Amino acid sequence: MLLDVSTSSRGPIFDGRAQRVANAYVDRYERRLAEEGLNILRGEMHRVFKNPTGYYESRCEVIDGHKIWDNRVVYGPWLAGIGSRNFPVTKFRGYDHWTVTRDKLNERKRGIGERLLRQYTGRM
Template sequence: MSTSSRGPIFDGRAQRVANAFVNRYERNLAEEGLNILRGEMHRVFRNPTGYYESRCKVIEGHIISDSRVVYGPWLAGVGSRNFPVTKFKGYDHWLVTRDRLNARKRGIGERLLRQYTGRM
């Protein structure tokens, strides 16, 4: 009895498809997270100017960033000028975004994986 070493696992196709899946999954998570974040900003900000929201974007394909806006930590409640220095304790937009994205990530991955398994 002999074995064959041909096919997607042996010629590298499966690895390329797996890498493409991971890249797309990370981008989808980041984009979903950005959508959640923007929704949370609309929910909690009392006097939005639109500048902070416009600076929030996906960078490097998988990172959600506020472009290091100087008052970003203050809005999130982790800045040096938050409570007890001032009454403002910050908003929970980043924390809620994290929690909601964590709750959705499995479903996002499962739906996406169906598109890639046939190519392996």
């Protein structure tokens, strides 16, 4: 008995299209998470700051497509409670705006990823 097996390697997995779509999804997902995180952070700043001037909030932005930072505002660590001038040097322990943002974003990231993935799976 002679058995002859042949295969064909065509399609998005073999020609690189699926990899490009997956990479585009990851890039967009990271950007979407960073933007959502920035929105959460701004809301938290409104919640916790007692006398906001708007300067610190205006300095917070998304960079490199996936990072949220405060442009190294000199009093940023003090506001977050991790500066050298926080407790025990002074009574001020800082605000929780960064940690609450992290926790809220972690709760939302799965839903954001699943909704976004629906736009990309058809192209794979």
